[in-house]
Amino acid sequence: MQRKTAIVIGSGIGGIACAMRLQSLGFQTHLLEKLDAPGGRAYVRRAEGFTFDMGPTVLTVPHFIEELFSLEQDHAMLGEPDFPADVLGDDKRITSGISGGPNTSRYVEIIPILPFYRIYFDDGTFFDYDADPVRVREQIARLAPEDLEGYEAFHEQARQIFNRGFLELGYTYFGSVGQMLGVVPDLLKLGAVQPLFSLIKKYFKSDKMRRVFSFEPLLVGGNPMKVPAIYAMIHFVEKTWGIHFARGGTGALISAFVKKYEEMGGTIRLGADVTRINVEKRDGKRVATGVTLASGETIAADVVVSNADYATTYMKMIDKKHRPINRDALVKFRKQSMSLMVIYFGYRKQAGDPDLQHHNIIFGPRYEELLTDIFERKILGPDFSQYLHIPTLTEPGLAPEGHHAAYTLIPVPNKLADLDWSQIGEGFKDKVLTLLEARGYIPNLKERLVYHSYVTPDYFEQTLGSYVGNGFGVEPVLTQTAFFRPHNRSEDISNLYLVGQSTQPGGGTPSVMMSAKMTVREIARDFAIDPRIVNGVPVRLPAAA
Incomplete structure (x- = not known):
């Protein structure tokens, strides 16, 4: 059986992760990047002997990285448990050695960083933020003893939000209103839909502690005053799995992903500026058929995935005749991150x-x-x-x-x-x-x-x-979260998908890796592909499956 082909536009972390998973699923995958090196926002600037990561520098949830380096041509890892027992201990903490997991370590060295952050206040004092429960409480006692009791209550609520919002719902793709409505009661019960800063003010009296325990959404483009309190789970994501660094910088991780992807048989083209996603009408439906480059070259594919900005994808890459009348208005209506x-x-x-x-x-x-x-x-x-x-x-x-x-x-x-x-x-x-x-x-x-x-x-x-020069895609406010966030499967055009920070679940390095898995799962469903691969050929399921 001839392999189906897939194109991924953009080689940001979400795009590379998606290309790796598609190649593993059995597609012959082509990753197209308009810049002269891979990485997207994770591009590397080198000058006068200095190496600068231009974008993301905070790595969390290292077993997501380990999973990507564990992909093989004959196993898509879409049906595996997302948080298997050998990764999570009884206390939901990563087991030892996963920071440099065995497959990751073949390509790049990942090491933990302590403290996670040193947080400086305008009066010259600082707070070393990490997962050590004794040290955290000592620093609260030193800077704001009135908040010790509030911290204990916040810690418990954040833990519950993390357990439900990340461990249980982390890989849930909200493609319908029904799916969204099914989890709303739990989120309301947890207090996860109120603004995060409202939750923080409930537990902390001092301005310093309110900053310490609310600033993290800024790292994914969110306003702590407006993001829903489900983002309190970031505190527990970091506390549970730590903050990590790739030797050589994030750019070294990108290079390692590309090496793994090419070993699996995928291809990457640099300087390949996609200006149009080609769409045809078939049986009354709009169907993505490939892309056109700035050079005029046309590349056909069975699947097109855009890791480009959501608004740019719809408003600049797709001919207006293939966009519903309200699409431009909807794109422009969405709030963009800072x-x-x-x-x-x-x-x-x-x-x-x-x-x-x-x-x-x-x-x-x-x-x-x-x-x-x-x-x-x-x-x-x-x-x-x-x-x-x-x-x-x-x-x-x-x-x-x-x-x-x-x-x-x-x-x-x-x-x-x-x-x-x-x-x-x-x-x-x-x-x-x-x-x-x-x-x-x-x-x-x-x-x-x-x-x-x-x-x-x-x-x-x-x-x-x-x-509009957004730094993190669509702003993560409540009305742009889960089902209300741009969907990973296009509603307008068959065989067109999106991946990355503008789509579900959101911005940040772990989220865009999760986005890649969500998107490829939807592709597998749409093409009736079982994630098991036999002799390099995907197993096709009956249409009714």
């Missing part, structure tokens, strides 16, 4: 440097008002918060000897704001670096600086193809 300014810089080491960590969260003086500025008012306020990433504290080889490679990421409004980044970018960059120096995070930074560059919302819009 954008980012990211500054990449290399600097000389200096004796007596402060004790920064691999991951640092540096809060400005405001929190709730700053979030409102970014997400609602869409203005640049007088202050900002940032995530400072210094991977050379873990792996010095990412910079020339005697130097550090770093980046700092600042949430900013997306391009619905009236901001001209070509005019304000340089000044804003200087303001950020000046603060790092003046507040003593990196003393004498400007005189030690040997390299710097930056990206703004223009990069997300123009290079990555993100609608």
Whole structure:
């Protein structure tokens, strides 16, 4: 039996994971990337001896990575338990060694990072955030003793939300209203649909603890003031499986995924800019038949999966005659996540440097008002918060000897704001670096600086193809969660699917890997393919199965 073919547009983590799974399912898969290297948002910038991951740097749930490296041509792993007993212990914690699982370790080294984050407050105090229950409680007692009792209650509710929302529903694809309605009573009972910050305020009195236990949705594009409280499960995801780092950076993980994918027989083409998803009318239905590249080349396929931005996929890649009248309005109606300014810089080491960590969260003086500025008012306020990433504290080889490679990421409004980044970018960059120096995070930074560059919302819009320069796809508010989030199977066009941060379940490295599994499961169902493969050929199920 001749293999069916699949095209995956975009080689972000979700796209690569999807391509690996399709190849494993029995499709001959072709991964198309418009940039000159794979990774999408996880692209790597190299300059003057420095290596910078341009995007995601926080790796969680390492057994998701292990599962991808365990794929084989004859086993799609779509019917396996998602959280098997050999991965989860009695306390739902990863068993030892899974961070560098046996199949992962053949391709890349994954190591845990402690603390997960050092969280700095504007008064100079800090909180080391990790999974150690004793240390967490000691730090709460030191900074906000009035919140110890509230933390215990929050911890229990977050655990229940994690058990139901992640362990039980994590891989649930909500393709119908009925599926969504079936879980709403449980989520209401758990208090998981109220705004996260409302839940946090219920348990914590101090501003510091409210920040510590609510900031994580910002790492997936969500406003802590507006995301549903189901995102409290991020706390337990990190607590349960830790924060990890790939030796060589996230780019090394991308390279390892590509190597595994090619070993399985998949192909990847760089510089392949897809400008159109080709659609035909067959028996009264719209059917995706392949893609057209900017060069004019047409590539046919039985399945097309887009890892490109959801709005870009529908509004730019599909001819208007194949889109229902309300599709453009629906796409434009959806709220997009905030954008980012990211500054990449290399600097000389200096004796007596402060004790920064691999991951640092540096809060400005405001929190709730700053979030409102970014997400609602869409203005640049007088202050900002940032995530400072210094991977050379873990792996010095990412910079020339005697130097550090770093980046700092600042949430900013997306391009619905009236901001001209070509005019304000340089000044804003200087303001950020000046603060790092003046507040003593990196003393004498400007005189030690040997390299710097930056990206703004223009990069997300123009290079990555993100609608209005969003940094994380569709914003994860309640009305854009689960069934209400863009679907992984197109409702309009047969054989067209989506994967990645704009689709279910959402943004973040573990979620886009989950998205890939969800999407390929739907493809397997639609093509009546049993995940078992016999001699490299997928087992076709009867149409009624």
